[in-house]
Amino acid sequence: MDNIAGKKSALTWAVHLSAAALVLLWLLPTLGLFISSFRSGDQIAGSGWWMSLSAQEQQLPPIRISGEEVERDGKFVIEGRLFDNENSAISAWGTNVNRPTEFLPGAVADLGDGLYLQVNEVGGYTLTSATSLKDVRMPRIFTTATTPPEFTTDNYFNIFNNPSAGQSIGQAFLNTMTVAIPATIIPILIAAFAAYALAWMDFPGRALLIAAIVGLLVVPLQLALIPLLNFHNNIGIGKGYMGIWMAHTGFGLPLAIYLLRNYMVGLPRDIIENAKVDGATDFQIFTKIILPLSFPALASFAIFQFLWTWNDLLVALVFLGTGNDQLVLTGTLVNLMGSRGGDWEILSASAFVSIAVPLVVFFALQRYLVRGLLAGSVK
Template identity: 70%
Template sequence: MEGMAGQKSHLTWAVHISVALLVALWLFPTVGLLVSSFRTAEQISNSGWWSAFSAQKGQLPAIRISGDERQEDGLYVIDGNLFGTAETTLSAWGTSSREPEAYEPDTEVELKDGWVLGVASSGDFRLSAPQSFEGERLPRVFATATTPPEFTLENYGNVLFGTTAGAGVGQAFLNTLTVSIPATVIPILVAAFAAYALAWMEFPGRALLIAAVVALLVVPLQLALIPLLQLHNTIGIGKGYLGVWLAHTGFGLPLAIYLLRNYMVGLPKDIIENARVDGASDFQIFTKIVLPLSFPALASFAIFQFLWTWNDLLVALVFLGTDDDRLVLTARLVNLMGSRGGQWEILATSAFVSIVVPLVVFFAMQKYLVRGLLAGSVK
């Protein structure tokens, strides 16, 4: 019979498909970013990340003939390999950008002044002429070739430790940790004490304080940025890590107090009353009973607060400034987009570095997320 208790809904399949689609929408860009972070600039520009594990055929950047000349049978000769040590198979080549696939491999072509250039499928070339090449501008070769999959750790070396291509990203990573960890721990410590007081201690004005906390949840933080910065400058802390820690603490406290208070007020009342009968003080009840039982709510807020502070740009720019030695990852990525828009391997690696820590935090604590979010919602 339809509608009986315990019978599965006919829409179960639709729920499963929707969840699978949501997971795919989140997973594909993340996997693509990870794969791209290990690819070279040429491969990223020539093909998508989904084809990274197969051989790729495409036009390579123009390669200038170079090498030491030698004499052979009355001719001056320069030979070598276009691709160096790379295992690449040439399928077509040319000497003009207008006709990059004009010639087949293993053919010789006569150029200016009796110059003869031949390129093999392996990339080996031989340029010969009746006169010396000294002082001459050697030709370029436009090659269409099949290259095997190639992955490298050089991108991460440049991003984290380099001084040119990924300048400052490693320092920005440390700056973001310096901001995020205290800005997550401090609000939790303060909010835990406040939530216990609002949940289990009787004092005048408690209801008004709870209403004020709920009201602060809807106040946009943008309204308080400039007045708060002016206050910091007045009291002498100015732009620095202490200022950004206090700012994140102030902006995160309403949600933290609301979330933890809802969880603590739902704890069994008999446990609290029995502890008081046994002579336990409020501080002992809080530290030995309430705090351990409230770990799911604490972990839930820690996830949200850490993700917010880690991905924050606006608050960090306002309270830390734009000095290179104090830029966080989000600000550094914005600078990289403006100055290195063509170096996709650097951008992909930097972007993945910026999301790997939040991913680790989320997956490590996700089992507490739903429990903490539903705290106090049902009885």
């Protein structure tokens, strides 16, 4: 009775839970990166993104007292503020690295030699001495403060408008777009013509070509990088956008032809034969019948090719270069990790910029992805 048609399988709940788990595994890191890209560096270092909506208690870096002394009631006084954030509230403070929470806000600390220090809850401090403070080494203050949630768009402003902070992320973004868009369109155009010929046109050696294309799917691209670069240099292309477009086209064509050919073979033969009977040429059949019907396969390959070229680093370094005006986003992110590894707000904003466009492309075309991948698998 368990296999009666129409009855749900007992494993349906397991399938649903597995799908939900996979969605969460993909969604949570993306959401965390998006939230972190709007937080300050101190808050990223002090707490996880899931605590971004709650106030955070963290130990701030030590701050050395500075300021001009004034004489007041026979004593010398220096006053100031530890930080500019008026919303932060100090919960404890100290003057010794081993006892950073020794005093409560408002308490007066005896530093010896007639020095007295008081720090209030909002970060204001008062250093008092019976003698002049000009030759006295100012003490450092260690604070533990509670800061409210803080979100800012300055991270994105910095990476696009401040070259010293963002290391030309804006230029890298344009470079990546210049590489990815043509490197996606060119192989699709070539592969569509080749797939139609292999699917519906009879000519000698067609089976051998199909076998060769299948064999090229398993060839590692790393083996072809240096020979292909030498070939580009010999024919005058060298390093540049034309060279990287041709490289991505060559590496993407086997999968594109294989995917599109499998899809086109599964199209109804009657439609093509009727068109030929009506006098349509192969080019007219291809442009007016095959291409519109093959859009799911075209879209699925476009997703793969665009994601590959957008996230590529190796091919870009070999065929484009490593200059600041040539680096793509992945190369710039590698440089940021090396030179600005502590600026988590810059890294998170830059990383989210690098995945924003692929996310838009994927969600715009994802409904065609499964249909295209299943092309030719069933009859």
